[in-house]
Amino acid sequence: MELAQHSSKSRRVSEVTRTVVVRSAPLPRRAFKVFVELEGMYRNMVEQLVLYAVDNGITKFTRLKAEKYREVRSLYPQLPSHYAYTACQDAAERAHSFLRMKKMGRARKPYPEVRGVSIWLDDHLWRAEGLISISIATHRGRIDVSIEPTKHFLRYANRGWRLASEAKFKLDRGERRLVLYLTFRKEMSEYRPKDYITVDVNENAEAVLIDGLVYLLETGLSKVTLGYHYRRKSVQERYDNVYGPGSRPARKVFKRLSNNERALKKEIKWKLAALIVREAVKRQAAIVLERLGKETAKRMIEHIRNPQLRYRISQAAFNGVQQAIEEKAKEYGVPVIYVNPRNTSKVCPIHGTEIIYDGRNRHGVCSKGGETWHRDVVACYNLLLRALGGDGGSAPSRVRALVAVDGGPVPLGPTAAHEPTPIARGAWARWKSLGATSGGGKYEEKRLGTNGNPLSSHKV
Numbered sequence: 001m002e003l004a005q006h007s008s009k010s011r012r013v014s015e016v017t018r019t020v021v022v023r024s025a026p027l028p029r030r031a032f033k034v035f036v037e038l039e040g041m042y043r044n045m046v047e048q049l050v051l052y053a054v055d056n057g058i059t060k061f062t063r064l065k066a067e068k069y070r071e072v073r074s075l076y077p078q079l080p081s082h083y084a085y086t087a088c089q090d091a092a093e094r095a096h097s098f099l100r101m102k103k104m105g106r107a108r109k110p111y112p113e114v115r116g117v118s119i120w121l122d123d124h125l126w127r128a129e130g131l132i133s134i135s136i137a138t139h140r141g142r143i144d145v146s147i148e149p150t151k152h153f154l155r156y157a158n159r160g161w162r163l164a165s166e167a168k169f170k171l172d173r174g175e176r177r178l179v180l181y182l183t184f185r186k187e188m189s190e191y192r193p194k195d196y197i198t199v200d201v202n203e204n205a206e207a208v209l210i211d212g213l214v215y216l217l218e219t220g221l222s223k224v225t226l227g228y229h230y231r232r233k234s235v236q237e238r239y240d241n242v243y244g245p246g247s248r249p250a251r252k253v254f255k256r257l258s259n260n261e262r263a264l265k266k267e268i269k270w271k272l273a274a275l276i277v278r279e280a281v282k283r284q285a286a287i288v289l290e291r292l293g294k295e296t297a298k299r300m301i302e303h304i305r306n307p308q309l310r311y312r313i314s315q316a317a318f319n320g321v322q323q324a325i326e327e328k329a330k331e332y333g334v335p336v337i338y339v340n341p342r343n344t345s346k347v348c349p350i351h352g353t354e355i356i357y358d359g360r361n362r363h364g365v366c367s368k369g370g371e372t373w374h375r376d377v378v379a380c381y382n383l384l385l386r387a388l389g390g391d392g393g394s395a396p397s398r399v400r401a402l403v404a405v406d407g408g409p410v411p412l413g414p415t416a417a418h419e420p421t422p423i424a425r426g427a428w429a430r431w432k433s434l435g436a437t438s439g440g441g442k443y444e445e446k447r448l449g450t451n452g453n454p455l456s457s458h459k460v
Contacts, residue, residue, distance in 0.1 A: 013188070014187070015186070018161070026176050027177065029176070031143055032176045038119065039119060039170075045075065046091050049088060059095055061088055064092045076139070082124040082125050085122065086120035097112075121169070125137045128163055132146060134147060163185075191335070196285055196387055197286070200345075200380050201292075205217060207379060207420055209381065214377045214380050215421050215434065219272065220425055221317070225312055225315040226308070226311075231257055239253070269320055280334045281334060287334055288387045289325065290344070291341060344378070344386075348367075348378070354367045355367070355378060
């Protein structure tokens, strides 16, 4: 297999940013009161700026600052001037988001509500004092705040990442602490790929082609989606009978369930992305993804009548999985190639002819050679062929040779097993790698069920 030869000039250099959340040590009452006063003044500025921006259709920070900076600056002359500057940034972003939602018909109110407030800081308003303390400018002078560094924070601080000039914080009134959002930056250059790993994103499992084998990493996202959907439905029926429709207790439960669902899906996506990227780094390989475009789920459900299936697909987050893989790949300098996904699961990679599916399962038969193919295996190999054929940004212009298996001139020969290797989420979510060794790519796989008990053990 001949891969593209990249010059050093063609390697992309990108700046990667990561936000880390840390908490301060409990503050004295007098110091915390200063931050409470600061939050009140900052909130008032943001509220006025958001109303003005929405009324005048302003979505750019530069225009909002030019028109309103002096006015909001004069409201609180005791505040450092850069708080008016960062309040304009905050308000412009809120107004832009609200006006976009209003244009899409999703805004329920004429103006956005400024509920939670995170105070934006620039390099004039804060500075780091080593790794355990920061200094924040307030209307009462600078206040030194001790922070409690986490392992996550120290990992970035000790691995060549630099703190960015911007930061945010909000108040934890219950414990008299500050919750700080610190941003780390690092420039990463992509390496020259020696191989390819293809990823076919699906609703319940992601098919990954590595070293000639297709692994089906089960995610169970549809079960997560439906599980929380029915829990919300049960809560709504029970609370509506007791408190009436739209009650405050019900909204609090809905918010907690939504946060839990979002957190679980986020954890699954990032663990999956980390596993795939680690395998790519180990092989110095590029990752090949489908070029899905915007609103993928919306296009997929246009002709689906089943309401449950429509809901599942709309919540499947196909683009979210790809974004997680791309973000994690940037962190390690892994090249990501997007190729055209059209008919990747419908064309036989051996003969280039249509695969006929019976509609009852994910297996189909090549209309020319008669091979039985699994849909996800077909998609992975066709993505690889398109990358090798130059459909990706850094792929070679043509294919000179392909891997031969069982005497066939293509990745999988006529007598090879065209089946993926399924791996339950309970297994791969705990792995640091897929366990492939240098001895032919074989490893001992212990499949686990949803309860964590082993189902079988076999050689792959």
